[in-house]
Amino acid sequence: MKRFMPLFAFAMLSLLVVPGVLAQDSEDAVPDDASNEARAMAAAPGATVRLLQLEEAIERNIVIGERIIDRIQESNESFDVSELESILDEMELLKQEVSEVDPEGNTEDVVRQFVDFRHDASELSRTFREIARTAFPAGELNRIRENVTGNVEQALSRIRERIRNAIREHNADRIRTCLQNMGASEEGLLNRIRNGQLNSSGIGEQIRNVFQDMSAEQKRDALTRMSRNATSNAVRIRSALDNAVEQFQERKTERIQERVERINASSARAQAYLQSRLERINQAGGRAL
Amino acid sequence: MKGKALLVLLMLAAVVVASGCIQETPTMDGNGDGGEDIETQQEAVFSDLDSDLIDESETIEIGELI
Numbered sequence: 586m587k588r589f590m591p592l593f594a595f596a597m598l599s600l601l602v603v604p605g606v607l608a609q610d611s612e613d614a615v616p617d618d619a620s621n622e623a624r625a626m627a628a629a630p631g632a633t634v635r636l637l638q639l640e641e642a643i644e645r646n647i648v649i650g651e652r653i654i655d656r657i658q659e660s661n662e663s664f665d666v667s668e669l670e671s672i673l674d675e676m677e678l679l680k681q682e683v684s685e686v687d688p689e690g691n692t693e694d695v696v697r698q699f700v701d702f703r704h705d706a707s708e709l710s711r712t713f714r715e716i717a718r719t720a721f722p723a724g725e726l727n728r729i730r731e732n733v734t735g736n737v738e739q740a741l742s743r744i745r746e747r748i749r750n751a752i753r754e755h756n757a758d759r760i761r762t763c764l765q766n767m768g769a770s771e772e773g774l775l776n777r778i779r780n781g782q783l784n785s786s787g788i789g790e791q792i793r794n795v796f797q798d799m800s801a802e803q804k805r806d807a808l809t810r811m812s813r814n815a816t817s818n819a820v821r822i823r824s825a826l827d828n829a830v831e832q833f834q835e836r837k838t839e840r841i842q843e844r845v846e847r848i849n850a851s852s853a854r855a856q857a858y859l860q861s862r863l864e865r866i867n868q869a870g871g872r873a874l
Numbered sequence: 875m876k877g878k879a880l881l882v883l884l885m886l887a888a889v890v891v892a893s894g895c896i897q898e899t900p901t902m903d904g905n906g907d908g909g910e911d912i913e914t915q916q917e918a919v920f921s922d923l924d925s926d927l928i929d930e931s932e933t934i935e936i937g938e939l940i
Contacts, residue, residue, distance in 0.1 A: 710937035
């Protein structure tokens with residue numbers, strides 16, 4: 586009996602340890618926010634929405650960043666804002682790069698670029714925040730935050746309009762596929778989605794009503810097709826996200842090198858900043874996501 | 875005696891492993907038409923669809939600047 590105890594103990598220990606080892610492998614995964622957002626990118630309309638939303642988020646931070654620099658220059662003349670200005674210069678380049686992605690391209694390429702650019706946007710924002718917070722007394726940060734983040738809507742109105750239309754097109758596209766799988770045709774419903782007459786919960790309610798009117802056999806067939814479609818999309822996005830993790834660090838270095846080359850010659854400040862950022866990334870090596 | 879104890883331990887280990895591996899099989903609703911299966915599948919499919927739809931108020935957050 587004693588001969589088998591070590592074997593038994595090893596088997597039990599393995600049950601406890603293996604899940605932990607597998608969990609460690611997932612540390613290099615794409616962050617949850619980006620993964621959830623990428624769900625919608627299986628088709629071009631959804632990819633269009635996500636890319637425009639990312640462009641908007643960058644644009645919004647550029648507008649707010651400029652206001653923060655103005656505030657610093659008004660209240661703390663001796664504070665060196667050159668690094669903050671360089672970050673905004675890089676954000677401008679980044680915004681342009683996002684706008685140049687073709688949402689109708691290969692899903693894996695589009696998702697990978699989205700993950701890369703979203704990471705850059707978050708990293709630049711975090712670096713800006715860490716520097717900007719040292720320019721003001723800690724007790725004033727809330728008041729300044731409120732002042733600089735107000736009234737950005739006007740500056741973003743054009744891109745917001747494009748996002749609104751893209752969301753309606755994405756939702757209509759998703760419902761069109763759903764209706765095809767149900768063997769139904771509801772042009773009226775699709776038009777109401779495109780015209781913005783239904784929000785997402787209203788759309789869900791309407792499509793459920795269409796489904797309820799079907800026979801049991803039609804329901805079974807429709808559910809089979811819808812499940813197959815959902816699985817196929819999920820597998821494609823999962824594969825794209827897994828690929829986005831591969832060689833992330835190498836791609837990041839290449840992106841910054843390209844920005845150094847693209848930056849306007851008159852902006853020596855931004856060029857110097859990008860060079861120093863590149864050096865820091867190369868020194869850091871290892872994990873990036 | 876030792877053999878029986880070993881057998882009990884092995885069965886216990888098998889139960890522990892099996893409980894982690896076996897998935898609950900879907901049940902019928904009792905009238906033989908698989909109605910509960912359809913309802914379960916329907917809920918999963920439409921819940922998935924809800925997640926795919928995007929609300930116009932949704933935005934991407936990349937972090938504050940201050």
